[in-house]
Amino acid sequence: MSTNRIRLCRMIDFPVVTDYRGNLTFIEECKHVPFEIKRVYYLYDVPTGATRGGHAHIELEQVIIALSGSFEVIIDDGYTRKKVFLNRPHYGLYIPRGIWRELVNFSSNSVALVLASMPYDEKDYIRDYEKFRKMVREGFWDESDKRVAEKISRL
Known part of the structure; x- marks a missing residue:
């Protein structure tokens, strides 16, 4: 039973092409992120004090990017919780399967972009924290x- 899966979460520094007309960042699947990108979605107009996420995934991997503004991502492996502050569009937080995540403290006009390894499937979500903890204790993702x-070592 692994008690330090939080170490599998990583900050990814994406390429930046600097130009006097503005910067450009690009992301290629299986090169800059450790999976094929099957879905892209974004969160915006999040009300002050609202929390997004509040779940873990059985199989899905994702990268979360602050395209605009800032917010915090709380990651939790069932034993350890950690806050990650995102505020730059060329950094992304990689979250593997089996990690609980919550997005909090959104600044005004923030946009959170998510690159996901699977199409939406409600059966892949674990929305009950105690069920998640039980799965962790039983070594579901070990x-x-x-x-x-x-x-992630290849990134």
């Missing part, structure tokens, strides 16, 4: 930790 660590 076998995949080595594969995830190998994938």
Whole structure:
């Protein structure tokens, strides 16, 4: 049973092409993110004090990027909680499967972009924190930790 899966979450520094007309950042699947991108969505107009997320995924991996403004992502492996502040569009937070996440403290006019490894599937969501903790204690994701660590080491 792994008690330090939070280490599998990583900040990714995407390429930036600097130009006097403005900067450009690009992201290529399986090169800059450790998965094929199957879905892209974004959160915006989040009211002050609102929390987004509040779930974990059975299989889905994702990268969260602050395209505009700022917000915090709370990541939780069932044993350890950590806050990550995002406020630059060329940085992304990689979250593997089996990590609880909550997005909080959105600044005004913030936009959170999410790159996901799977199309939407409600069956992949774990929305009950105690169920998530039980799955962690039973070692549900332990076998995949080595594969995830190998994938992110190539970034």
